[in-house]
Amino acid sequence: MSASQPAFYNDLAVTLDTAWNLLEQGARDRHAPFHALSVASVDQAGNPRQRTMILRHVDRELRTLRFHSDQRSPKFEQISNRPAISVSHYSAEHKLELRLFGKGRFHLGDDIAARAWLSMRDLSRVCYRSPKAPSEPIDSPDDYLDPSKLVVTSDDAIAQRNFCVLIIHVEELDWIYLDHRGNRRARFRWGGNDVASPLPQSQWLQH
Ligand SMILES: Cc1cc2nc3c(=O)[nH]c(=O)nc-3n(C[C@H](O)[C@H](O)[C@H](O)COP(=O)(O)O)c2cc1C
Numbered sequence: 001m002s003a004s005q006p007a008f009y010n011d012l013a014v015t016l017d018t019a020w021n022l023l024e025q026g027a028r029d030r031h032a033p034f035h036a037l038s039v040a041s042v043d044q045a046g047n048p049r050q051r052t053m054i055l056r057h058v059d060r061e062l063r064t065l066r067f068h069s070d071q072r073s074p075k076f077e078q079i080s081n082r083p084a085i086s087v088s089h090y091s092a093e094h095k096l097e098l099r100l101f102g103k104g105r106f107h108l109g110d111d112i113a114a115r116a117w118l119s120m121r122d123l124s125r126v127c128y129r130s131p132k133a134p135s136e137p138i139d140s141p142d143d144y145l146d147p148s149k150l151v152v153t154s155d156d157a158i159a160q161r162n163f164c165v166l167i168i169h170v171e172e173l174d175w176i177y178l179d180h181r182g183n184r185r186a187r188f189r190w191g192g193n194d195v196a197s198p199l200p201q202s203q204w205l206q207h
Contacts, residue, residue, distance in 0.1 A: 005181070006018075006177075008177070008184075009177075009179070009184060010184075012186055012188075012202040012203075012204070013202075015175055015177075015184070015186050016173070016175075016186075016188050016200070016202065019098055019173055019175055019188075020058070020060040022034050022091075022094065022096070022098070023055065023058045023060075023065070023098070024058045024060070026055045026058075027055045027056055027057050027058045027065075027066075030054075033089070033091035033093050033094060034055065034089055034091060034098065035054060035055055036052050036053070036054055036055070036089075037052070037053060037054075037055055037087050037088070037089045038050050038051070038052055038053075038087065038088050038089060039051060039052075039053045039067065039075075039085065039086075039087050039104075039166075039168075040085065040086040040087070040088070041075055041078045041079045041082065041084070041085055041104065042078065042082045042084055043074070043078050043082075044077075044078070044081065049074070049075065049078060051075065053067045053069070053166075054067065054068070055067065056068055056116070062169075063102075063169060063170040063171075063190060064167050064168060064169055064170070065087065065100070065167070065168040065170065066116070066165060066166070066167055066168075067165070067166040067168070068116060068120075068124075068163065068164075068165060068166070069106075069163075069164050069165075069166055070127065070128055070133070070134050070162050070163065070164065071106070071108050071161075071162055071163070071164040072133035072134060072136075072162055073133065073134035073135055074134075074135050075166075076106055076164060079104045079105075079106060079166065080106055083103040083104050083105060084101075084103065084104075085101070085102055085103060085104040085168050086099065086100070086101050087099065087100040087101075087168065088100070094177075095177060095178040095179065096175070096176070096177050096178075097174075097175075097176040098173065098174070098175060099173070099174040100168070100170050100172065100173050100174075101170070101171055101172040101173075101174075102168050102169045102170040102171040102172065103168070103169050103171065104166055104167070104168045104169075105166070105167050105169070106164050106165065106166055106167075107164060107165040107166075107167060108163075108164040108165075109161070112165050112167065113163065113164060113165050116163075116165045117154065117160055117163055118154060120154075122151075122152055122153055122154070123148075125152040125153070125154065125156065125159050125163075126147040126148060126150045126151075126152045126159070127147050128152070128159040128160070128162040128163040129147065129150045129152045129156060129158060129159040129162070130145050130147045130150070131145065132145055170190070171189065171190055172187065172188065172189045172190070173187070173188045173200075174186075174187050174188075175187075175188075176207055183207040184204070184207075185204065185205040185206065185207040186202065186203065186204055186205065187202075187203050187205055188200040188201070188202050188203075189201040189203075
């Protein structure tokens, strides 16, 4: 006997609600499927660049995702110059791919960065204290500096200076649910930066 259809199967509003629920769960729970996401940007030469990032917070009203990073990493310059962003993840458990498209903006040394910094544990702050920048070449694998050996507290000025927050403002969400009864694909589009219009243009699509 096949399992009953999920509530979102033929319902666009429930589909969108489920997508936000899963993203919120991903930010809350490090074991959740949508915790580590692939974030793509465009480099100076126009080439796509992807990397895994941990989802830290989701605000469905403002349609934002928050990530943490090091301002010395290449993505900082890439996204600061060209804010177009794509985020994706496939959860085998949910048989669901989510893709989000929008604009990214880094926050450094402002209220948003300061609040995020205070919300972190010392264990997470150590990454930003490393004297070597992310992606900096090293001569041998042994030259790798293990940040977990460092001790960093919230008042560490150097670590705090390297720390930055990436806020992605979502303009489009694409959903693909795989099901033997028939796959379901849906697209939700919001108008640009218009936060005031929370209702997206919603559309079923051929997978
Ligand atoms: C599981 C996992 C989680 C990661 N989380 C983050 C993260 O939250 N923020 C971040 O800047 N880099 C994170 N990284 C490292 C990035 O994937 C990437 O290697 C690094 O940031 C350099 O990226 P860039 O050269 O594109 O700037 C993570 C890597 C892995 C494997």
